[in-house]
Amino acid sequence: MPERETASDIEDAANLWAAKAERGLTAEDRRQLDQWLEGDSRRLGAFVRAQAAWIHAERAVALGTMPETESTLPQEPAHNAPRRRTPDRRMILGGGVALAAAFAGAYVVNSGRYRTLESGVGEIRRLVLKCGTVLTLDTDTRVDISASSDDRRLELVRGKLFVDAPRWRDRPLVVKAGGLVLQTAEGAFGVQNLGKTPIVALVTGGTLIASQSRGMFGAKQAVTVEKDHALTFAPDTLLAADAVRSVAAARQAQLLAWRDGMLSFGGERLVDAVRAFDRYGPVRIVVADPELARQRITGLFKADDPKGFAIAIAASLGGVAESQGETIRISAKKSVSA
């Protein structure tokens, strides 16, 4: 029996592959990776473990400054002490980029009262706040964070946001969206605020309390949204208990697929599904045939690849997809003319 590769050798090779995969693989890389993975069943395990460690390390953002070796650790007290303005090591290292990029999203406003996180079109941002809360911003999303709240009061100005908030002191995490105030002691939930469509809040962990303020003298109306339930709230309506429904696991995965850069459909009409791609880039899909437009579609698609979606869908419905500039047209197959 040939000598068995040690787990440690596999780990080293897997780390290199994970580093490569993280910067992006060419088709040739991918072929080689697949070939390598096939060589031993443990290799895939080591590869996903390395990727998981890389992802897991994103929480280093919460450290704020780069840790030094223990002997040279700066003697700074509590982390909420005001940031020193002297250029520390990190500023020198990262130059001007460091501070803004530490918050991943574009650092647009820092008025002192709040700061703004924004994701660009086609971009999905993940970042960790001081209190350990992990935010995921979907494409074209804006979140304002109140400066005096220790990162516990957010406002979803537009777009989709997923919040995973641990308990932190005695302060609830609050997200304002439209006319609603959502709060939780600890929990995980997705919120969307897409202009004219209803605000949807889907809770996957903990309990969310949603309240609506009716002016200074109006009574505050509140409903509780438990885990595996979603609240749907149309702007300018009154909040009522029947706005909360339970949501099956499969549907939840579909609603949250955007976090992996995917769009998931489970029986939507094609004409509605194509609009979901609009938010991720300049390309617009047009369904030219009313018969096709009514077809219901199912499946998981990459949000940044409207063309791939159009071709796959057209093929499955017996149509064709043609692109002209930034427009992709899905139409029924032309009758054979030659």
Place this chain on the structure above:
Amino acid sequence: MQAPYLARSRWLAAHVLPHEPAMRAWIRRTTQISDSDIDDIVQETYAILAKLESVEQIRDPKTYAFQVARSVFLQGLRRSKIVPIGSIADLAALGEADDAPDPEQQTHGKRELQRVEAAIQDMPTQVRKVFWLRRVDGLSQRETAKQLGLAEHTVEKYSARGLKFLLAQFGRGGNAAAKSSKMQDTAQDPVVADAKPSNARTRNSQ
């Protein structure tokens, strides 16, 4: 091209990796096999979790991962690739991977951060800079290379080395975060530090 298995790796990062030290301690305690055999089991376990068609029905990923590790161990045993049967301390105990929700779960967030911090502290300076620019400041490989005046290829190698330090926090050395001065109140023995009360009880009562 997007990295393969990215969504699954994200799930593993959130639900399995934080429990790897406890899983290793549990295997070590109940089987008394060598560390290198445990490394094999851990890799096989991740491989199986990576290949699952879907994980959304898994309510308790920690328990599930422990069960997978157990079956990997037992399969290895059948093929006698891992250990002679005599060395199993307590096969019955392996059946009890499951337990009540982890009482430490609440403090996990803090502990995870300490693990990452300890890993960064252990990294050599250049590796640490690469890691920080890539992972925290969000620079691309190319931007990082430019910033530090390194070849892109070198940045890639340093990222891989950084990963080794991160993984060491979950691997054989176990809970290296315990070495951090901030965790002096934690037991030094990684096995003890990671043992869950219910498992400890199982063992003591046998």
